[in-house]
Amino acid sequence: MIGIVRAGALTTVQDLGRPGYAHLGVPRSGALDPSALRLANRLVGNPEQHAGLETTLTGCTVRLRSAGTVAVTGADAPVRVAGRAADVGKPIAVPAGGLVEVGPARWGVRSYLAVAGGVAVEPVLGSRATDMLSGLGPRPLRDGDELPTGPVTALPAPVDFTLSAAPPTVLHLPVRLGPRDDWFTDEAVERLLGTTYTVTPVSNRVGARLAGATLPRAEAGELPSEGIVLGAVQVPANGQPLIFLADHPTTGGYPVIAVVTDVAPLAQARPGTTVRFHGPQR
Structure with a gap:
């Protein structure tokens, strides 16, 4: 125990x-x-x-x-x-x-x-x-x-040390646009891929909330709830992106402008960390 x-x-x-x-x-x-x-x-x-x-x-x-x-x-x-x-x-x-x-x-x-x-x-x-x-x-x-703990089945690893490195102050996150990038203006896509964002303190295992350039919509209507995947970059009504992490919901009603293909670096990103998105333009 x-x-x-x-x-x-x-x-x-x-x-x-x-x-x-x-x-x-x-x-x-x-x-x-x-x-x-x-x-x-x-x-x-x-x-x-x-x-x-x-x-x-x-x-x-x-x-x-x-x-x-x-x-x-x-x-x-x-x-x-x-x-x-x-x-x-x-x-x-x-x-x-x-x-x-x-x-x-x-x-x-x-x-x-x-x-x-x-x-x-x-x-x-x-x-x-x-x-x-x-x-x-x-x-x-x-x-x-x-x-409770389970039964021990093997000896510890015979190592003297392992390598580790502090996370970078700027995270470069690869993204794929879509599935709802057509709900946003060309300016919004340019801002997403061309400016920096900051991880805010209002982040947890569900998602990393970012602060930066607002992403304006091309569509003003409401989107019916649809599937959400790990790394989805959802944009709520305030125009600030949110990256969904491990405990994310499986459906959501705000449009997803892009999907981060590797969210692992966000696990160690403290509030104030700078984020840059990289991916193909429209």
């Missing part, structure tokens, strides 16, 4: 999500930075799809009831195990009853804590991921929660 001593601002159980259920109104969910979760699992000897903990900015503190191995990846943060400083990106042995403290992120937003055996909460539709929008999976963690 893992005891949650300090849950932090937002700590959730995440794996690689539950793809394939959009037709039932269920988004993929899963880790916003899947590469970081995969690495954490590999370091402790887990299969990559095992569930771990995703923290947000302030980290978390957990207690292992039995001796085990953990690893922390993703956003760089101070880590202490049983009162001693430990390294990000390495397997760490934890004694029975030992505290694992993940501090506030020095850079980036989300850290990932994997434990040998994985977090073994009950799966929903084949995944243990917390979905903040639909409420599927376990609720966000609170102080005092207890989480």
Whole structure:
């Protein structure tokens, strides 16, 4: 078992999500930075799809009831195990009853804590991921929660260190226009692809809200709700783009001007990060 001593601002159980259920109104969910979760699992000897903990900015503190191995990846943060400083990106042995403290992120937003055996909460539709929008999976963690772990099936990875780099201050995001770029003026498309936007504090696992040049519409009518995919750049009535992330809704009524083909960099983008979209013009 893992005891949650300090849950932090937002700590959730995440794996690689539950793809394939959009037709039932269920988004993929899963880790916003899947590469970081995969690495954490590999370091402790887990299969990559095992569930771990995703923290947000302030980290978390957990207690292992039995001796085990953990690893922390993703956003760089101070880590202490049983009162001693430990390294990000390495397997760490934890004694029975030992505290694992993940501090506030020095850079980036989300850290990932994997434990040998994985977090073994009950799966929903084949995944243990917390979905903040639909409420599927376990609720966000609170102080005092207890989480079961699964059986250890392999030894930790024999590595001395892993490489990590701070996220860039400017994110360059590839996009494909459509499906509703025809609802926007040529000027709107030029602004989207030719100006910079900023990640705002009103961002979460559902989507990253941006601030920048307003995207004027060519169509003033209402759009019936239609399917939404990961990375969809939806434009609400205020004309400011919103990029949908892992916990996005599966339908929406505002037009989607483009789709970001790789949203992973947004997982570690703090408010104030500059975003530039790149893609073919009309």
